[in-house]
Amino acid sequence: MSAGGTYAWAPGFYDDGDRPQIVTSRFKYEDSYTLERYHGTGGYQGLRKALEMRPADVADEVKKSTLLGRGGAGFPAGVKWGFTPAGVWPRYLVVNGDESEPGTYKDRLLMELDPHQLIEGCLIACYAAGLSQCFLYIRGEMAVAHERVAAALDEAYAAGYVGKNILGTNFGVDIVLHWGAGAYVVGEETALIESLEGERGMPRLKPPYFPAAIGLYGLPTIVNNVETLANLPFIAANGSAAYTAIGSETSPGTRMIAVSGHVKRPGVYEIINGSTTFRDLIYGEEFAQGIRDGNELKAFVPGGGSAPWFVADQLDIPFEGRLASSAGSMLGSGAVMVMDDTTDIPAAALTLVKFYAHESCGKCVPCREGGTWLYRILERIVSGNGTDADLETILQVGESICPGDMPHAASERLGLEAVPFPYKMTTICFVGPSAYVPVHSAMTLFPEEFEALVTTREVRSMIPVTAVGGE
């Protein structure tokens, strides 16, 4: 462990303190991404061990580990593998390396700094779940990750870990690397599959297109997140008991969290799952070390840009999906964005709404039209041209995207009870609701800031006549 627990080749990663490391153990080495280093640090032992077991036993071990998917939904990976219909071949593993949720940058580090761990994880998954081919989809913007994974894949092929007759057994799997073209929505698994097939990255409808049944090329497909798979070498090598020994019963192991925003030390931390709280993460010395400039915490996004916001009232909630849900949000993709008391809340919401409106794929109406509409109303409000009718309109447009009760956190200050996650939605995927979530959270938890904007009527610029033409 180096001084300060940070390394020049892994900017933003910190491993100080005495925390168990499952997926980031090699980040401390400058050559962490090479096969040589990987071999020297126990690499491919999990695969060797797995290949000595029956596939069903490996799958069983993963199931017993309760490894939760790290892409956002937090569904147990071992259970997901069991959803493929019997007797339909071939079936595929698709690795979702299209990490693009605002605030999230953990998978990028995993791919850049330890690509062999991911490859080994893919191989174990394919062996355990009986998958015939693996497609590794890496986000278009992640050039270094793409290069490192490609180089590692070459090494792994040359060393006989990938391809036919892996390690002399009759198990064989090919891994195909695919570089995305840069669209947030492709992080959604069915849109990713469309993109892999060469189509526009637009989500498919569930039903009927549940990937486990009708996925890539119409065949059963398991889509797993990078971090999820990176956990498999450890589980295969050390057994599920070693894994469940860390973390809580329902959220075992560790998980990587990216902290950004108004903290003293933003970065990526591998935390103990289930027991670490948001307070630990934001204020802990070995983590983000508190709010910058001695300011107060105003609000934070607990699970990536599409998660409803929390305020200080929720700091003691641990990283436990069930607890986060009942508190009105989700753990999502492992990204905590912290806002201090200098934050202009409507402007912060606008930033997120703009992102989701921009990233709408345009397939379904509520997202395509609603997202942009929300953005434009909010933009007007933030620029001082809003009216109180606009606040009502935001809620009405939101109702068309997310009908019914909208989850939000409790607020002692406002005397608000929490509305538990999740929301209902009229859209095909989560991009549309994600455009509404930030503005809804902001308006619910900080109504006074919006009211101030629409009542003080600080008109900062003239409204162009065309903008109010309409009908």
Next chain:
Amino acid sequence: MSETDVDVEVTPEPDPDAVPITLNGREIVARKGESIIAAADRHGEYIPRFCYHPRMSAVGMCRQCMVEVDTGRGPMLQPSCMITVLPEMKVDSESPTARRAQEGMLELLLANHPLDCPVCDKGGECPLQDQAFSHGPGESRFVEQKRNYEKPIALSEHVLLDRERCILCDRCTRFADEVAGDKLIHFIDRGNATQVNTFPDEPFSSYFSGNTVQICPVGALTAKPYRFKARPWDLEQVDSTCTTCSVGCRISVHSSRDELLRFQGVDTGPDSESVNWGWMCDRGRFNFEAIESELRLSEPMVRSEAGLTATSWSAAMDLACQLVVDADSIGLLGGARSTNEGAFAWAQLADAIGISRRDAQLGDGLPAGVLSLPRATIDETVNAATVILVGPDLKEELPVLFLRLRDAVEKGRTKIIEFSSQSTGLTRHAWRSVRHSPGMGPAEIARTLTDPVIAAQIASGDVVVVAGRANLAVSEATALAAVDVALDGMPTAKVLPALRRGNVVGALQLGLAPASADQGALATLRAAADGQLDVLILLGADPINDCPDADLARRALAGARRVISIDTLPSESTQQADLVLPAAAFGEQSGTTTNLEGRVSRVNQKVTAHGTSRPDWMIAAELAAVLGHDLGFGSVEDVTTAIAATVPEYAGATASAIDAEPSGVLAVVKVGAVQQSIALEHAPSSYDYRLVVSRKLYDRAVGTALSPSLAKLAIGAGAHVHPADLDRIGEPDGAEVKLISASGSVVLPLVADDSVQRGTVWAPFNQSGANINDIVDASAAVTDVRIERLS
């Protein structure tokens, strides 16, 4: 049906396909595998929708059809187009939650949609407008600036797109991809800026582009021929049957102020399930322009020293009478253009005055005996396990049949075995596509069908042979021999005759088929050319352009002592006539038509006949009267009744029966014996090119040439050769070369075309430019040409 099925009838069991569900509190029986919205449609409950189309896959994009679905876990909002019915499902399309979602979706759809309905062609028949009233919130809270785009952009020669009106329902793009197979329009950009567009410089040049205009749920797509011509509430419409080709698409004919303005496939309520499913080809859709052409023949004309001079009907009839009375020998060609009634009346007249030389084809199809083979319907064809194609490129000649067959292949119902001399529209979809040199078809077919894999496929289920004339540069006998060989050893196979002209099957079935080949079109033309014919009556026929042997046709029109032409538009053949009688065109006359299956359906008049033109049946009846024969026809209904009364197979095709059955009544008449043909092999030589001549959808036929929207789409005459043959010829692509056959020569530009086989040259038939049929000898089994450089 097996015998056990009959036994089950005794103890009725519940229908295994029945799925009982509750819809808006009503118990209804849905069908297994059906979507909620389809079940609701069948039970008269309307769920609002934009992207859903019953003939295309559901995509759930517009989210307008949201309903509350309860499968036992409480009501959930779901798009009803994407949810398959399950037993005991409870669906509510009118609950407050469902209504709120529907209203919300309409408000969102209207947010960026311009409210330019008063100047929009769709206003008045617009699903968005209608549903905004029926299911919308009534007002919009949207005060931002709406999306703006350049107005309009052309997707193709016919289709314009106003992008700001588009609601991105994916109907047109899905149609292009799923139905037409011309994936040339796509979504570009994303989110709020998503638009439909083509690739740069790659227009949506589909034969079916007009369908996208018809299925557009807003005014985003408009067709140039109709754009700004009328308002929907000024339109009158009547259902009819397109007679552009013999598929017989059910269409709706729209007019305003007595002018034809638009044809659309019938798709309101149930579409034409058995025939065209609401689709049309662009030729059929837009060739009403020719009917409205200023060049229409409007009064009878007689040849005088001053050329063709207008005259009165009575004078013309007297002259016609005189010509017929004076004639010892008369030939009657044509009759496939108009209605059953027109064909039948002329056949009756021909019988009355003893015209034995008659033919509804011009030596460009198959002998009429092909209609005596066991006939398949279109539905039987697209549900057969195997379809054997021994005929023309269906995409070019019978486009909607192409769509149906393409669908059958795409859905995995049917395997196509294609025999042809070049790539066709269905080659991509064929399970096996076998190329043969012209003249070698029968041998190649015989050889292929003995292949064990192919034989096993053929044995696996029903077989339909689509039989027609693939190549106008080989003789009818060679073409027929190919059909014979394909049918050989398949006693249960059925035949779908791929004859092209609109009512050719009706005309052949109702008396305009030659009794034998020596009474047929080619024999008649030869007789005329030899000066042995006194009068040649052309009933909507233009042999100079439509007969494969143009030289023969020209000599025939010159050699016949008198030529009477009954036609709608001037053609090279009417110019040669001594007497021209103007005929009422499609949309100007009523009656019935028979499609290639033998399906009899309605043709309806919508506008007044042009000038003094008259329907064919009336001209026949009148001429008969002048000649002293009373055919007994006072009205078109009389003729329809007479057909049903005298032709046994048409007994069920009474006016009331046809009107009661929207998809028509089948009337299959066996027409003479099937001629046995001898399959001779005509091996090509290595120094000549074997000629393939076939039709394109757009050619120089008057209906196309006088429709301005279509005329420019014809590819023009050319000699298409495989790119690898250019070296051998020693000229580059585009260079003019001389094609020399045994019967003549013609100069054409070379076109490199990899759909053409090496050693053959393909020339599109009847295109502007030099006439390829100048060098075809209809009596030769095959046509070999030498290609000579001009330099």
